[in-house]
Amino acid sequence: MTSTKPDHLAVLVHGLWGNPDHLKYLTTSLREKYPEDQLHILLPKRNAGSFTYDGIELGGERVASEIEEKLEELAREGHDVQKLSIIGYSLGGLISRYAIGLLYHKGLFEKIEPVNFTTFATPHLGVRTPLLGYHNHIWNVLGARTLSQSGRQLFTIDTFRNTGRPLLSVLADPESIFIRGLKQFKHRSLYANIVNDRSVVYYTAGIAKTDPFVKPDDVQINYLTGYEPVIVDGDNPISPKEPDTLPAFSQRLSTGTRTVLGRIPFMAFLILFIPIGSTIFLVNSAIQSVRSRQRIKMHEEGKAGIDVAPYRIPLLNGMRQEVEDMFENINSTQSQEYLPNGSEELAGPPSPRLSRKQSSKGMDESDSEVDSIEEHKAKVQVPTLALTPAQFAMIDSLDNVGFKKYPVYIHNHRHSHAAIIRRMEKRAFDEGRVVVKHWLDNFDL
Template structure:
């Protein structure tokens, strides 16, 4: 039997449990559960899901490269099992949520360089809320500064890579910049896919800013959230079909002082007191005065210990074998000597990259459905580094379809886009329309 293998990867601090809602929606559309395996779900139309387990919890600190190496080992083991049962993998798709999308891009480079796609057809590449160009300093605020400082130091190798503070091997460049370079195998592997779909939160994603999730130079939404009128897809709420600025925006009369301060009210806190089911919300409320001090003390300690254990784990991996970069470099060397030379050469300082924002590229679905909109007269500049601007330019040369969600108001839309914990937080169910769109447009 010919098998279409579909791999799913979770995000930072994540586990396969975070992908269960996505699996349920996808399985209802394409699959029948297979009681013989928790990882692989067999389907009437030969689609099998493989949920990568090797990078759960603190293992996500080890770096994008090592996480991808572990994922490839699981994929190879799944393929061996399929072959032992007399079947063969003829099609391949991969989906990543958050950090999982970066794992997915690195995985593709490894298997592409090993000539995996000589006999297997690359079909669907999908990411949800993935920081494709890292975590840029969007707002230049104290919180942003502290996040960058702590994140780059207390999330192991992954933190350095997400904030582009790393230098990958002999390249002298951040790993994410290398992964976006259109002349290298990461980009070429991704470009080989029949469908490349990127699902992005247009607003309120506190983990992955719009400019990184959509790899754009400007954010046209942040400064105009209350002035934008949106139209949703009729069957896929909360996915954007179109958006425009309110016609009366420029005619607004200056508000009174009280009205002005009214706009400063914080977004509703849809936290555990409101979203958790009875009686757990009341229990948590009673314990709240105790929990907060404990969290304040334990959180930095936990981060530090996880980072320390990750460092030991990576050193152990490197002692047991060559580094992930060296492994990939060895594969590249046998694949294409010219490509390897380019990988090992640092980007020249005089690299010419236009920094002029291309606001016309900000659409809800690029190269799919035209979107009706009035471009805001001003958009938030994202203070992207030169490396991140180069990433944006190269990634937008891929035949990518960008799908935007509008989850407003909320404090953080990052988990909602995949209904990550909807059993615990019923509000996360708002993202079901996004998952249905993904499942309905998946090419088998």
């Protein structure tokens, strides 16, 4: 019996401080559903570990190069690849979006059909905490300087080439090769943790101006049938919950107490933890930043094994675990802030939302969808987050491209950033199985 040759390549890209082993459960699950005679799988390796400090641009060029090399290798072996899917986890989602723009510009999508693009817990809007609040300002200043070039880009304090704008802003520009390339994919989807993601909070992973899950116990969360209680219905995420019977004064007192107590972890962290733990973190960050600058220089000079010239194109028209834990612990102490009442116009017009019934190419049902959203907002008040104008612009641009958005509620572990893809074989991460099952159920071969 003659075996068939697969014509579809799936590329899985890991995140910050990561390596291909972080994607083991995604990879094995994908392989179990689609054997080697149905699907090729590529796990890029050149961004592993501290190499993720080197920035989204360099990371994207490495991934694009590995994809092209894999396609050439498969062609030599007699495989005629006709389809391409890309899956990015955490920072890997941004690196993937950059690589997509490069591949699109080089004409790859004229020969190979882009099929599935999916991100898990990816900071599409960066990792800046909302603008209001002194603690948010402190973290936005300090955090941006701890991860070399990647940190500057994630906190949007960089200036990308000669554009005068941050890389993430260029990456979401409607006229950029990156958005044009992204539009070519038949299916675009994302999965975003609604709680306990210490690295990538909901609004940035879910490309959202609001966060209806700030107090999940105060609302009724609606799940997708068959994926309860993990995958939230993105079209109708929450419903009103029966109000508590506390007297008004007691309820105000309780709310005020929670607000004060909510500040305590951050202050305690500053007083007790930073003098000890941050010394190690900052020293390691400085060392890795120096090494990263050296690698970037070698890359720019063509001494890192990749010819960068084909990718420099017009854009418009060891201590890893401890360091990761340190960054996540600091980041998780930040709180979300909101625009003052009456200033929602700063966020721009309402973003269009795609329902699951819409095709990825059409917006015919958008009017009825917007109506349903407005009816829903009338029932549950969800304030607008105090994001930057650049972040609001990113949201509008990416929403116009169209993503199927799937909020994820991990209940059983406080490290939901790892649990969402079951990054390790831990029983407490088993809710990640439901997330991966949903992804595979919607994967178009």
